[in-house]
Amino acid sequence: MILDTPPPAVRPAPRANEIAYVIRRGDTADQLSRNYLVEGRDWRALLRLARVQNPRRLPTGRQIRIPRNWLRxxxxxxxxxxxxxxxxxxxxxxxxxxxxxxxxxxxxxxxxxxxxxxxxxxxxxxxxxxxxxxxxxxxxxxxxxxxxxxxxxxxxxxxxxxxxxxxxxxxxxxxxxxxxxxxxxxxxxxxxxxxxxxxxxxxxxxxxxxxxxxxxxxxxxxxxxxxxxxxxxxxxxxxxxLLPAPALEDPGAVKLDDIVEFRAAPTPGAARYRLVIASDAGFIDNNVEQISEDGHFSFADIPNGNQFARISAITSSGIEGFAQSYGFKRRLASLHASVDTADDGYRFRWWGSGSGARRYRFQLLGDTPGAPPIVDRVGLEQDSLTLHRLAPGVYHWRVGLLQIEADDTVETWTNPEKLTIAAPSRTRKADR
The missing domain is CATH 2.60.120.1440 (Jelly Rolls)
Incomplete structure (x- = not known):
């Protein structure tokens, strides 16, 4: 809710440019002026502020207000x-x-x-x-x-x-x-x-x-x-x-893909959202930020490691609300796949990005994504596999990745893809 605020009452603040000092036992005007006053201001000026005449006897406990521009x-x-x-x-x-x-x-x-x-x-x-x-x-x-x-x-x-x-x-x-x-x-x-x-x-x-x-x-x-x-x-x-801090959907998911994506849950009153990624929880070492109108964010080139995301919502007036931070793990282990026809068969290919040893697993399933595997090849090092003489029908297939680096192991799968193999058409011989 926006409140159109009338001009507040004028409240002069002349003392903002003064320093309050309470005189301590042993203070003298000469000592204070030599140690703390700028050139051109001497002990006589302090005496006037303290309302005393004896430079060697300043009243202990009395407060004096000294202009800031007098002080070193x-x-x-x-x-x-x-x-x-x-x-x-x-x-x-x-x-x-x-x-x-x-x-x-x-x-x-x-x-x-x-x-x-x-x-x-x-x-x-x-x-x-x-x-x-x-x-x-x-x-x-x-x-x-x-x-x-x-x-x-x-x-x-x-x-x-x-x-x-x-x-x-x-x-x-x-x-x-x-x-x-x-x-x-x-x-x-x-x-x-x-x-x-x-x-x-x-x-x-x-x-x-x-x-x-x-x-x-x-x-x-x-x-x-x-x-x-x-x-x-x-x-x-x-x-x-200020708007409340938005929530991120599934913030704890390990970010494996080439593009790191986040989505903010809708926040009433938000015209857009800001997301910042940092390498530390205090957001001192910020890496990247993005503003989104629909709460969907996509980042490229996010390095591996434990990272932190901070999300906030912004009103139409430009005022940004509270922020909420999440820790997440970035481990690049992307995997993509496709299928093409080959001589007397079908060639399945896969590729992706990530460091360490990469081993693949290929599965050809039945007519539903949850059907038992018809073909299950594990420990593959190559980036393709050709299957021959597949019978006509409906299949689903997917590729898995096992990526190993030091003590870190990542396993991921592509989403099952549908493959339909039509039966060859029959040519009817002409009547003789």
């Missing part, structure tokens, strides 16, 4: 933890290719091409995932020296960003995600932010977030878990509950 900080670059596909890192107009472990600092852009992914780990162990066709600018990755609080600011210029934020310690930490029309501030939560066609979307999976206009001070909107909000360039906001 250290920069804490992010780390490129994983990537797939084409990922570009741009710094000062110069583009470089992605390298695992690369340092991502302030002012840099990171962008992903189609069917590409990148995962960043921040210094506080918060995680950021950039899905396909996304571009993010790193604005600030700082730690305030006075309070040891983080001050992170990222901008989504296009596409999406998924993040899991570590809980912030103290009241002075900030974690902000901006778009050209919105700013999302959190204190420890899991959420997504996207920007496309002039609209910014925030989806809250856990915790609470605060969404404002791009300047961070107008039309403040608090979002609870399970709520998504869309904000356009004019400031209009609409919210709606």
């Amino acid at each position: 900080y250290r920069i804490e670059p992010a780390r490129l933890a994983s990537y797939r596909g084409r990922v570009a890192i741009t710094s000062e107009g110069r583009e470089t290719s992605a390298v695992i472990g690369a340092s991502i600092g302030e002012g840099m852009f990171i962008s992903t091409a189609a069917n590409s992914f990148a995962t960043l780990i921040l210094a506080d162990q918060s995680r950021i995932v950039l899905p396909s066709q996304s571009r993010v600018r790193v604005r600030e990755l700082r730690r305030i020296l006075l309070t040891n609080a983080i001050d992170y600011r990222l901008e989504v210029t296009n596409g999406r960003l998924e993040t899991k934020v570590q809980p912030l310690e103290g009241s002075s930490g900030r974690y902000r995600i901006e778009t050209p029309v919105s700013m999302t501030a959190v204190r420890g939560t899991e959420f997504r932010v996207s920007f496309a066609a002039g609209t910014a979307i925030t989806e809250v999976l856990s915790g609470h977030v605060l969404v404002t206009d791009a300047d961070g001070q107008r039309r403040e909107l608090a979002l609870d878990p399970g709520i998504g909000a869309a904000r356009d360039g004019e400031g209009a906001v609409r919210t709606e509950p």
Whole structure:
């Protein structure tokens, strides 16, 4: 259900640009200014904030609010933890290719091409995932020296960003995600932010977030878990509950075929579905993603091994709902078969892909798929078999595969195929 939300009441937040500090025993204005203030701000400014005159006697326990731009900080670059596909890192107009472990600092852009992914780990162990066709600018990755609080600011210029934020310690930490029309501030939560066609979307999976206009001070909107909000360039906001996570049909089936397929169970309210495949349960190392309107997904070139699939539903307004993850096993052992006529018989052929030793079994059955085998050949190494002098009638046939590699054994069969052999026509001799 979409709720057309009226513009929230204006709630100015001037203190967002201040740091609260409680004076400790032994603090002096000179010591604080030398260790924590930027050049151009000295102990006299602190005295005015503390409302005292003696620089050697600051009142223990008194709280003072110091403008953030007065305070020194250290920069804490992010780390490129994983990537797939084409990922570009741009710094000062110069583009470089992605390298695992690369340092991502302030002012840099990171962008992903189609069917590409990148995962960043921040210094506080918060995680950021950039899905396909996304571009993010790193604005600030700082730690305030006075309070040891983080001050992170990222901008989504296009596409999406998924993040899991570590809980912030103290009241002075900030974690902000901006778009050209919105700013999302959190204190420890899991959420997504996207920007496309002039609209910014925030989806809250856990915790609470605060969404404002791009300047961070107008039309403040608090979002609870399970709520998504869309904000356009004019400031209009609409919210709606997130759709529940869809289910996948038979998610535990071993994926043997050349094409890995999934199908989502229908979810009321869904206009389309998104499925992501990753090599890890935390979806840090994403391999591929796809969007489908009918919930059917087909992927090529999925490597062997234990993989993970994550499915979510998207409403017509573009707000994506909760996701559900499944583990599955990928073991390429495809098998295809056909039959052709041959001299005085029928030639059955089979082929497929997979590694390890491959042995085949051929069965010719009676007139129903469940009939006992008329022909049963096992341990075949070749890729064809010709049967001669088959009597007219209706048959079914299938080919089995036993694929062995190390300690892994896979057995699969083709679906039974029908073969009809017509009786030869009789030519009646002309009357003499």
